[in-house]
Amino acid sequence: MSLLFAGRHQSAAPRAAIPSGRVRWLHRTLTGWGFAGPATALVVGLSIFPAVWAFLISLQKWNGIAPAKPIGLLNYEFMAQDPDLLAAVRHTLVFTVLFVPSSIFLGMLVAVALNRPIKLVGFYRTCIFIPFVASAAATGILASFVFNPQYGAANSVLRALGLPQQQFLESQSQALTVICLIALWGQVGFTVVVYLAALQDIPKDVVEAARMDGANRWQVFRHVTLPALGPVTVFTSIWQTITALQLFDLVFTTTRGGPLGATQTIVYYVYTQAFKLTKFGYGSAVAYGLFAVTMLITVGMILYSRRSKIEAF
Amino acid sequence: MRRLPFSPWHLLLMPLALLFALPLVQMVLTAFMPDGDINRFPPRFIPTRLQLDGFIGLFNESQALRWLLNTVIVSAIAVIAHLVLCSMAGYGFARLKFFGKNAGFLMILATIMIPAQLLMIPTYVMFTRLGLIDTLAAAFVPWLASAFGIFLMRQFFLSLPAELEDAARIDGCNTFGVFWRVVLPLAKPALATLTVFTLLGSWNDLIWPLVAISDESIYTIQLGLANFQGTRHTQWSLLMAGNVVATMPLIIAFIVAQRQFVATMTFSGLKG
Structure with a gap:
């Protein structure tokens, strides 16, 4: 503290010109870290430190209580031949492949519609966005009600249309698709808003010029609007892919991984391995596997967008 | 072809x-519905009468009010701490010159890619040793x-003129x-964005409380609801009342501050 104090006075005292450089450096460093230090310490302490630790745990057989047993890469080797993990990976990928393109398509379509100067646009936007604010827990519980085979609204609608009744979340073959529909209900609001903002950034005179040159509405969309939405599409694709690969909450509050493991996802698997079966080592290895796959897909998408000359990053 | 009296886009947007x-409307209606209306075949959408039994049952049979209070405390601390700490750090990294600044900022950037699931296990062990498990902390x-x-605030401060x-x-x-x-005072838009994101994230978080808290009086509302559902999965009026309690604060906040929410999503999306 006395150094800080001295530093401040020295600027007014020209005689102390030689030490003032070092004192001022110290003062600057202390001020800088005074600002940046607390948050940086928290972020590093709660992510880099545990991330490194998670890797060390993944090289062990450990239940959190008994002494850990170092087993090298055995956890990773076991991952390759674990049929339950393989099934979880398959479910997660199926969900991702269903969810990401439909959320992007639907988001873009709704945003284009909401960008028209028509009545009730505010009402529509509010309706479509509100589910995004609802938590996954509440969404899951509500969905269990709506898709309940006996007294759910979904089957009532099917009955009114004269269609056969479905088991939805209680059917092994339908559960994952239904969870995807629920996730879309909760997430599309986000893509809509992001696309809407991008649409409003497209200069009006470009569109008008294209119309003057005789382009019809579809041609304007195809050759002016769509290319302008490229960067946002890259961003939302990556964002939604990461979200999809980490699916957990909705599964927990609808099917708890069932029926018969049909909706077990990777993160759900990590959760059960680590916190139900206390296999901390194996759980950490699977989590690292997920991290690696997420990184690969993200980097792949960025490289692909670079090659297609879409400047997103 | 005859023109429709309204824009054809309504045919897409209205349904x-x-x-x-409608699911949210049904959630609210079911919370106020007598059990007789819910469990009949075919089920009713509009209740024959409105009653508070769902809420009374919820508050009598669970500690939902306590859970709600816990969540309010957690979110309030999260938002205030985020506003103070992230804006200070963002300003430091954007404007001040000091030793270790670039290294510190690079480390922070590197953590953005680390998924929360990876951190759960070591954080759980760390918090157990610190005695934090089963506390609100x-x-x-x-x-x-x-x-x-930190990144959001830094980007915002960089965009301000230094003069x-x-x-x-x-x-x-x-x-x-x-x-x-x-x-x-100039950073209000960025601070509002930060508030929205922190509020949404901390209020709706499920997996971390699920891992870190097993004492029922410390539950957050999301964790309480998810576990309550496990034991009462046919008492729909109670469950929907719980859903109303858990979502309405954010939905009302959203409707009141809709403009800011949308601006926030836009901001994050484009600067993403």
Whole structure:
């Protein structure tokens, strides 16, 4: 503290010109870290430190209580031949492949519609966005009600249309698709808003010029609007892919991984391995596997967008 | 072809809007519905009469009010800590010159890619050793600051013209004075964005409380609801009442501050 104090006075005292450089450096460093230090310490302490630790745990057989047993890469080797993990990976990928393109398509379509100067646009936007604010827990519980085979609204609608009744979340073959529909209900609001903002950034005179040159509405969309939405599409694709690969909450509050493991996802698997079966080592290895796959897909998408000359990053 | 009396886009938007809104309407109606209306075949959408049994049952048979209070505390601490710590760090990294600045900022950027699931196991072990498991602190400590928040604030401060700060400095303000009196008042849009994201994230978080908290009186509302559902999965009026309690604060906040929410999503999306 006395150094800080001295530093401040020295600027007014020209005689102390030689030490003032070092004192001022110290003062600057202390001020800088005074600002940046607390948050940086928290972020590093709660992510880099545990991330490194998670890797060390993944090289062990450990239940959190008994002494850990170092087993090298055995956890990773076991991952390759674990049929339950393989099934979880398959479910997660199926969900991702269903969810990401439909959320992007639907988001873009709704945003284009909401960008028209028509009545009730505010009402529509509010309706479509509100589910995004609802938590996954509440969404899951509500969905269990709506898709309940006996007294759910979904089957009532099917009955009114004269269609056969479905088991939805209680059917092994339908559960994952239904969870995807629920996730879309909760997430599309986000893509809509992001696309809407991008649409409003497209200069009006470009569109008008294209119309003057005789382009019809579809041609304007195809050759002016769509290319302008490229960067946002890259961003939302990556964002939604990461979200999809980490699916957990909705599964927990609808099917708890069932029926018969049909909706077990990777993160759900990590959760059960680590916190139900206390296999901390194996759980950490699977989590690292997920991290690696997420990184690969993200980097792949960025490289692909670079090659297609879409400047997103 | 005869023109429709309204824009054809309504044919797309009206059914979609109803599809998105009606489940929430049904959630609210079911919360106020007598069990007889819910468990009959075919089920009713509009209740024959409204009653508070769902809420009374919820508050009698669970500690939902306690859970709600816990969540309010966790979110309030998360938002306040985020606003203070991330804006200070963002300002430091954007404007101040100091030893270790680039290394520190690079480390923060690197953490953005680390998924939360990876951190759960070591954080659980760490919190057990610190005695934080099964306390409210376990729920809010991970929300005190975030790499995203620091990054967001830094980007915002970089976009501000530096001249204003120079003027204040010449007028005799010290660094903290410049930050507090000149910079922060200009940062309201970014601070609002940070508030929205932190509130959404901390209020709706499920997996971390699920891992870190097993004492029922410490539950957050999301964790309480998810576990309550496990034991009462046919008492729909209670469950929907719980859903109303858990979602309405954010939905009302959203409707009141809709403009800011949308601006926030836009901001994050484009700067993403």
